[in-house]
Amino acid sequence: MTIDGNKIIHAVMEGSRIREAKGIIPLFGVYLSIFSTQYYNRLSFDFEIKMGKSRTAESESLLIQAAQECGYATFHGIRNSWEWEKIVQPMIENKEDQIEGFIAVAVAFGWGDLEVKKLVPDEKLVIRVGDSYEASGYLDRYDPAGSGKCYMLRGVAGAFMDLIYGEDYPDGCFAFTAEEPFCRAKGDVYCEFIARKSSG
Amino acid sequence: MTALNWQKELSREGHRVVFSGQPFTMHCHHYNMNLQKTLEDTLGEEGVQLLFQSAEESNYNIFRHLIDQYNQIKTTKSKLEMAATLFQYCGMGVIHFQTTGPSGGRIVSPSSHHVTGWLAKYGRRHTPGCHFTRGWIAGIMATTYNRPLGEYIVEETSCKMMREPECVFNVTTHKT
Numbered sequence: 001m002t003i004d005g006n007k008i009i010h011a012v013m014e015g016s017r018i019r020e021a022k023g024i025i026p027l028f029g030v031y032l033s034i035f036s037t038q039y040y041n042r043l044s045f046d047f048e049i050k051m052g053k054s055r056t057a058e059s060e061s062l063l064i065q066a067a068q069e070c071g072y073a074t075f076h077g078i079r080n081s082w083e084w085e086k087i088v089q090p091m092i093e094n095k096e097d098q099i100e101g102f103i104a105v106a107v108a109f110g111w112g113d114l115e116v117k118k119l120v121p122d123e124k125l126v127i128r129v130g131d132s133y134e135a136s137g138y139l140d141r142y143d144p145a146g147s148g149k150c151y152m153l154r155g156v157a158g159a160f161m162d163l164i165y166g167e168d169y170p171d172g173c174f175a176f177t178a179e180e181p182f183c184r185a186k187g188d189v190y191c192e193f194i195a196r197k198s199s200g
Numbered sequence: 201m202t203a204l205n206w207q208k209e210l211s212r213e214g215h216r217v218v219f220s221g222q223p224f225t226m227h228c229h230h231y232n233m234n235l236q237k238t239l240e241d242t243l244g245e246e247g248v249q250l251l252f253q254s255a256e257e258s259n260y261n262i263f264r265h266l267i268d269q270y271n272q273i274k275t276t277k278s279k280l281e282m283a284a285t286l287f288q289y290c291g292m293g294v295i296h297f298q299t300t301g302p303s304g305g306r307i308v309s310p311s312s313h314h315v316t317g318w319l320a321k322y323g324r325r326h327t328p329g330c331h332f333t334r335g336w337i338a339g340i341m342a343t344t345y346n347r348p349l350g351e352y353i354v355e356e357t358s359c360k361m362m363r364e365p366e367c368v369f370n371v372t373t374h375k376t
Binding site (some may be wrong): 012013016033042074077108112133152 | 291
């Protein structure tokens with residue numbers, strides 16, 4: 001069965017309107033917040049600037065790691081939630097379908113128009129995004145970049161593979177590593193993420 | 201009672217989440233807390249300042265836009281009520297503007313996304329940790345009292361991340 005992304009978007013939008021008395025949104029097994037993309041983009045890109053050019057690789061790595069760890073914990077929580085059980089699980093026929101379910105949740109969260117271009121089980125995942133909020137935010141604020149700037153999506157792409165093909169939670173994080181060979185922030189038409197098994 | 205129409209304001213334009221026409225996104229406590237920890241651990245006070253300023257600037261823009269949209273919201277009281285509603289609707293928690301004026305005030309948050317998320321993920325802190333909320337408040341104060349960004353200093357004098365009963369924020373201006 002194909003994953004019905006619209007059904008998931010509808011569930012997220014409806015769920016995001018329900019908050020408990022403490023003003024917290026518990027949805028898909030996590031506490032959700034809804035805020036401006038400007039906030040997240042400034043945090044990431046000004047973090048890089050403050051780290052300085054000599055520490056570019058370190059700042060990129062820290063932002064990607066933060067996203068991958070979080071993607072791993074977040075989507076583990078999501079796939080163990082009652083909402084997933086009720087809405088997504090009935091559409092899943094094999095474990096590769098889980099990736100499509102994750103992608104639909106990411107789209108519902110407003111991270112971009114993610115699309116799986118290729119999935120080789122236990123080996124490689126290619127995700128293409130025509131409108132990532134990270135690339136858009138970068139171009140709004142800065143001149144075109146020399147390298148990919150979608151650190152959150154890059155980490156998340158690795159986390160999706162970690163959850164499906166890595167060791168059981170919580171031991172499978174960073175089994176996969178993603179690259180971003182194409183990014184709109186550096187002038188490409190779309191952003192593309194390729195997750196492969198981590199070396200070493 | 202605030203006039204903020206959440207059902208109308210939070211919508212989608214295809215794959216995008218928009219709030220009152222501005223690009224928004226949804227993230228969970230894992231990402232928000234990990235970003236905060238990464239910035240604090242790596243940059244120290246400079247990272248804390250970045251969290252504050254990013255929240256201040258983005259919330260200033262959001263709230264300024266909202267105030268322009270809802271021109272029936274004119275009084276300070278109704279603006280602050282709208283701000284508290286916005287905080288809650290965004291899943292950020294509950295906030296009370298107890299005593300505020302152009303020169304500052306006292307603001308209390310009995311519960312918040314950042315407190316719940318931090319305690320769930322990392323446990324008790326030994327220093328106040330609601331940097332996002334401090335910046336968020338600074339943005340609201342600047343908009344409400346027609347002051348420029350950077351006008352307000354927001355200190356957290358009591359923090360639930362330290363297992364204190366509530367988060368208390370003391371607001372002053374650089375002039376006071």
